[in-house]
Amino acid sequence: MDFPLFHLDFIGNRMLIAITAIVHVLINHPMAVGALPLATLLEWIAYRRKWADLDQLAYKITFVVFIITTSLGAMTGVGIWFTTSLVNPDAIGSLIRVFFWAWFSEWVIFFLEVIFIMIYFLSWKSWSGDKKRRHLLTGLVLSICSWLTMAIITGILGFMMNAGKWVPYTHEWAPESSLFTAFFNPIYLPQLLFRSAVAFLSAGIFFLFLIPLFKKVTFELRGRAVRPISLWVLAWLPPAVIGALWYWQRIPPFMQANAPIALTTQAFVKWYHSILWILLGMALIVPLTTLIGAIKPKKLPAALLIIPFLAVTTLIGTYERLREFVRKPWVIQGYLYANGLRAQDYPLFQEEGVLARATWVHHHQVTEENKLEAGGEVFMVACSRCHTLSGVNSVRTRLQTLFPADKWQEDQIAAYISTMHNVRIFMPPFPGSDAELKALSAWLTANQHLALRAEGGQTALLPSAPVLK
Secondary structure, eight states: OOSOOOOOTTTOHHHHHHHHHHHHHHHIIIIIITHHHHHHHHHHHHHHHTOHHHHHHHHHHHHHHHHHIIIIIHHHHHHHHHHHHHHOHHHHHHHHHHHHHHHHHHHHHHHHHHHHHHHHHHTTTTSOGGGHHHHHHHHHHHHHHHHHHHHHHHHHHHHHHOOTTOOOOOSSOOGGGSHHHHHTOTTHHHHHHHHHHHHHHHHHHHHHHHGGGSTTOOHHHHHHHHHHHHHHHHHHHHHHHHHHHHHHHHSOHHHHHTHHHHHHTGGGGGGHHHHHHHHHHHHHHHHHHHHHHHHOGGGSOGGGGHHHHHHHHHHHHHHHHHHHHHTTTEEETTTEETTSOBGGGHHHHHHHOSGGGOSSOSOSSOOTTTHHHHHHHHHHHHTTTTOBSSSTTBHHHHHHHHOOSSSOOHHHHHHHHHHHHHHSTTSOOOOSOHHHHHHHHHHHHHTSSOOOOOOOTTTOSSOOOOOOO
16 A cells, blocks of 8 residues: 555466465475485485495585575575565565564574585585584584574464464554464464475485486495485475374365365366375375385386476475465455455445555546546556456456456446455455445456556556556
8 A cells, every 4th residue: 555566467466476486485495495404414324334425426416406595596585575575565564563583583594594505515525534524513503594494484474374363463562462472373383394394305306306317326326325315205204294284274264265276276176176186196106206215226217206306396386376375365364465455454445445545546536537547546456466457367357257248337347346255255355435346347347358458566656557538
């Protein structure tokens, strides 16, 4: 409400965040969190057994991890802040007010993590012999730092899904509105167990995928590396399953009801159970492959190792989509809707209108003269966080499916928008006044057959919808 509204009417704001966040998690979990303790473990085994070739292999894997995490991983981490701040600054602002000291601690630990990963990688060859224990200790400290950053962020992600006993800050401090209550929400511990186990086991799958790609990896070396990595993955599978079941039980029931659409989209919701079986099949590939690797590591075909890697990558990406979608219509459960508007402000908006309280709009009241322009601005304020006019997740496409007539009726569109949240539980209620509802319906009706795109704050200082006269 207080910021210019950024909007991409082609891929959509929601897709922009999703791409950035999923790529970051696919790098962060197996490489930044899971890979470092596993690399340290392989280095320790090589040190104890005096296997110089295994130590060299661990170094090569760490080199790949170092390059990817400090480039693409770092860029997408900053990209999450950048995209979410553009798309929903009210959500980020609310989270910062609650979790300021948690984020501050995470940034300090992340700074230490960057220092330690540089020391760990760059000193690998020089800290050999008598200095090897110092290097192993550095790897241990680095592993703890990398896990702690995830542990802190997990508390914030859990809060967004289930705030538990936390209540918004009032003028007087109350235990229910504290950082402690918000951080240790009902989903925190199960999600932390699940994410930790997934990060560690996915790191093992990533290592198995990388090993055949390196030159000069002998048949003997493959056997030495594959067995401990496979045992590592198998050890983390039970915690991952326990964490997943515990996690699911703590998710609010209305979010569980969103799972079919979150997994398949509305177009393929009938395929929900079939896709679940496919995902389960992908998950079973992991224990089957690593069981062979643990029993007969030298007989595990190198070409086979790409299959569990692709399966785990698909499962992690699917999980992130599910987690982001199921909490709809909320971005912070019970407090802030996905459109960036607080639930407690809805009575005021419905009485006065959202435009009356919006800073970056041309029209603060709807009149007959500005009805179409004001309707476009209502779309920007109330709908554009998740929807486009003519791109991905297009409002026009959704309405065309529901009302395939050549000419929509404004009253029909208005009646649907005012009640859509009752059927589509992932949609927040319409926040505006009756006049704004009619203006939005008129604007959508006027745009039914026009190849126009809604403009955002990056196009004009005062964003406005296409003017139709």
